[in-house]
Amino acid sequence: MFRTVSITSFIVVFICIIIHWIIFRPKANELFGADRRLRILDPLRFLVFLLTLLFIPQKLTLIGVLRKLVYLLALLCFVVLFITGFFSRLVLGQTISGYWLMLHATFALVFAICVAILAVMWAYNCRLNKKYWPWLQKILQQDMTDSAIPRKHELAQKLSFWLIVLLALPLILSIILSMFTFFGTHWQELLADIHRYIAVVFALAVVVHTYLMVIIQAKR
């Protein structure tokens, strides 16, 4: 059941991302300039562009550098957690155990810290201002002249951020609470199921958020 649900969810989301990319992808001319040579190398150029996103720009302040470092660390932890968490379950069809479990638990600790720090650092910038709700302002007959126009996909990116923060809470709690002697077998199984299913939604939210970050950066 879990295997079917999660594999289907991942496939659906990845197909949606591919379709979205095909429709909304930044034009190569906008990204790399219209006067570039050897256009056959555009995919390579795009990979280099993706790589540069991992770099820390010199213009960043100390806080900015810290924010980026924490984000990159969180991303690394997410990749490890994704592989260790889903490989056993989805590929091998077994409960996570052995070295996978040890890696998972180790990186989960770092990831939990990173998510908490990122939540603090990003929350202010991810506020959902009234500019994201023009339809609501119209209903309320409010003046919209001073509302800045948000960038494309910005709302989706911010919503995915809040979804990540919201899901991180039960994701962490479901596994931490099971380590205490509060819950019996039935609840242990329920908590494990909660952890698994939330992990799927959480992973999808992170994938979508990262994709939107990339596409926004590319458009910028």
Add this chain to the structure above:
Amino acid sequence: MIAFLALLLITPSLSAAAEPAGTLLGDESDGSRAQPNHLIELFPEDIDPTSFEFVKGDKIKPDIDESSKVLLPFSTKWTCGECHSYNIINKGWHFNAADPNVLPGRLGQPWIYFEARTATQIPLSHRRWPGTFRPEQVGLTNYEFVKIFGRHTPGGGAGEHDAEDTAQKMRQYISGKLEANCLACHNADPGQDQGGTYGYSMQVARGNFRWAAAASSGFASVTGSAEDMLDTYDPFDPFEVQSAKERQKSPPAVTYHKAAFDNENRVLFNIVREIPAKRCYYCHSNLYLSDDGQNLSDDEKTEKWATDEDVHLKAGLTCVDCHRNGLDHNIIRGYAEENMVSQNPLVTTSTCEGCHLSEGENRPQAGRLGAPVPKHPGIPPIHFEKLTCTACHSGPWPGKKAQLTKTSRAHRLGTPNVNKSDEVLPHIIAPVFAKQHGTIVGYRGRALILANGKIAPHKLLWPAFWAELVDKQVRPVALDVVRQTVGEVFANLELPQSGDWPNLSKENITSALVSLAKAIEGKAAYIAGGNLYSLDDKGEPQKQQGHPAAQPYLWPIAHDVRPAAQSLGVRRCEDCHATDSPFFFGTVTVDSPVVSDRISAKKMVEFEDLSPLYTWLFAFSFVFRPWLKVVAIGSCVILAGILLLYALKALASVAKVLAGED
């Protein structure tokens, strides 16, 4: 009065007529839970003077003239068989070990033949459990096997097999067959004597198989020994019996206690369906030679008052509440995969899970017999995939080192003149936490093993025996050959009073192997302490470590079950997940007569099929688990704070808008 007597006379025939064809009176219950009265006549096994076949003898009268007719012991086959289908009962689990058609199921306790003089300790079983040897492989005939081990069987099995050659047939004619002794389990009379000086075990050892059940009954005395009789002795001929006595020989003879018989020569048996645990204990007692941290002296720790019983017995259950059977005596062993090999309909509901956890298909199952439904708070469900229930709940609380253990069957407990030393052979070590070998569910040329893969507590035996190598196959050498060769070489070897191993040096082994090699066709070898010793082409001793044939034999244990409050993990995860926990890192001594082998030891983790490094790292990670909890909860607090803060801000914005302020 006459009518009443007439009714009494015809009642049995009426009852018998009411049964289906082939079904005897006692084969099928009418549903009454009341205890049936067993005031019955006794019948012996006799010999038909014309056909010379064994037949049902005349009703036993304790005061017959023994000069004209031998007073014979009663036969359970003919006495109990009057009302119960003996030939169905004696196919049950307790009696069918020697039947090659019976699937052996999960590995069980073997019979252990040991002899300090020849440094031998070898697991034997008629059941084809990998790691055990069939008695005939070490040259034991059925008669010899029963004479050694029949003391702790309820009869039947190998004891009822027809002898194969003429010499054995003559001995079997004298000793009789060891019939299934119904009384061994079902007689609740306190006089039932299985292990007394003149009881069942002693009669079996004397070769008095025909007399053993009567001797155990409590109302008959048996003297003499069939073993001492000449091959030509006829136990059914009163003249022969008298002649033997005159030759100062003591032929086997029975004397009944006349007070036990009523005026119609019937005897009242206290036969019960609900077999008392103490009957089972005769063959199924365990003695763990550790003081369980109670600071008991060596003498005290073996005492009953110093040890606890299985929690189920203390809760008021008896063994047969779980280990059930019907007429076929196909008793439930109680392991999870038994339904693959047993036809007993209650086999799936009589396991640990059956009473404590099973939800049942049509009705609630858990809680049967008052079984508490366990909550297992804080235990991740993966434990139930990796461990048997017994891993945490059964056997003694594990110590740093697995202890020597005694069992009734291996150490002859409950019989006369038992060596009570802790070190007496055979050396069984427990509890050893190991991955189960699985359950043998069939044969296709070789045993089909359904691997269970769960870790369970086991008893362990390091085999030590003399063998010959033929085509790289290790075959044990017949015990009498070993006695004649190795026994001669070791004749002057000092044997400890404690019954422990002699101290063998490599020189001892070399000279024994040289002697043995002369008596066998293959290459002589000695298995001990997990190693195979043999001589190279130059006659020098060589040791092959970890030889497959030298691996220890392990069998799972289930009892005594400890209460939930004393199960592993009840205090904290570190009961098992610690770098020095007995569960993973407890020591299992390598037991061997060879002195140089005794320094080696193994860790439990080696038997659990786990990586020692991983297990150690995983256990070590539990040091940081409290940190993980604190940091993760701290992160959750921050995340919740952020969510709450911005949710309140959002609410404030909504309130502001709704108030018309924005």
